[in-house]
Amino acid sequence: MIRIYNSLTGKVEEFKPINEKEVKMYVCGSTVYNGMHIGNTRPIIFFDVVARFFKYLGYKVTYVSNFTDIDDKIIKKAKEEGVSEEEIANRYIKVILGTYKKLNILPHDANPRVTETMDDIVKFIQVLVDKKKAYIADGDVYFDVDCVSDYGTLSGQKLDDLIAGARVDENDKKHNPFDFNLWKETAEGVKWHTCFSDGRPGWHTECVVMINKILGSPIDIHGGGMDLKFPHHENERAQALAAYDNGLANYWIHTGWIGMDNVKMSKSLGNTIDADQLVTDLGYGVYRLALLSAPYRQMVNYQADLIQASKNQYDKISRAYMQLFRKLQISYGLVSPKADIKKCEYVKLNQEFIDALSDDFNISNAITALDKVIKEVNVATRQNNLTEDELVELYSLFYNMLWVLGIEPHIEALSEEELDLVRKWNEARINKDFALADNLRAEINNKGIIL
Ligand SMILES: [Zn+2]
Incomplete structure (x- = not known):
């Protein structure tokens, strides 16, 4: 049984897909006027693990994530550079992809x-x-939040409380200060001719329409960062209730912030870090482990010791993986990981990993199961305690767990010449010809072969 914390109900619930063994999920993507900062990548990495996990369990997963390519910030940037909005959007979609x-x-x-x-x-x-x-006021169109009795449920706020806490809205076209823009008439930037006016849509409508068009609503999982819960997701849900009579998604999942020294990273505070550069510097494995280190709803605090711990973790993983891969190649040739694992201890470890992720995506406990596999690998590569089948199963288990976490170490296979050298070294050691063994080992090291 998979259990998920549903932001809509504030409870951990059993996951029941709409169609058996199928998951339809949607995650709000970026507004494309610059590259991603580290905070933008957290939901993208987390929901990648969610999608991979469901696939590992045999679900058919359909995963959609949008690009917001119409927005005031894009128009502003296009104007500053004297180019079209399309050029700005295409440039940053390419960067983000x-x-x-x-x-x-x-x-x-x-x-x-x-x-x-x-x-x-x-x-x-x-x-x-x-x-x-919704109502038209001059050339603008507003959604009437008073028509949705459920408004505020997702963000856990009552409309009356929201109104009481709201600043006075200067916009007297609205019936209610929480009514939001579906369409706005615009004088500047790219615009579309409609019967409402020449203008462009508000931000909250696109996801509702894309979800319904591509996946059909309601879907199983709608995700995004915590800051999207209100007003974006609340407003998406309100529109779906009004138009389709459904709440758009059955499970709403929100990821926590990235902080630096316990302060939320945000563009407005100027404390963000460019994701593309950081992943180049750290490598994707270290980067992913760092962002997956905290429970997904809590803040990840980006600091030097987190990066160091993630590097250590990644080194441990890749060293063990390399040693097992090499041992298999030297002894039995290149093998492919297989899905069917029979050895009792490995079946249990696999189940421990699955149980952890089934418990509201408890990645820390899943990594604890992975650590146990690494221990098995370390023993198996030091001693010859496993049969060929057992070694292949252990390799498969290790590979599968890493795949779910999105870590897929690429190891170059040894050439025939390199294999020959390693075999000769092994023979020399067995024959206790230590002088020859030392020479061969030096040659292996010189060639940069890591064993
Ligand atoms: Zn959205």
């Missing part, structure tokens, strides 16, 4: 853009207007 790749994120099934979805967005807004869930 490059960062995804460097981070070893499995390709999403779709990365829809607002500009490609505009016809559907306009039709959707018209539906809300026709249903009297």
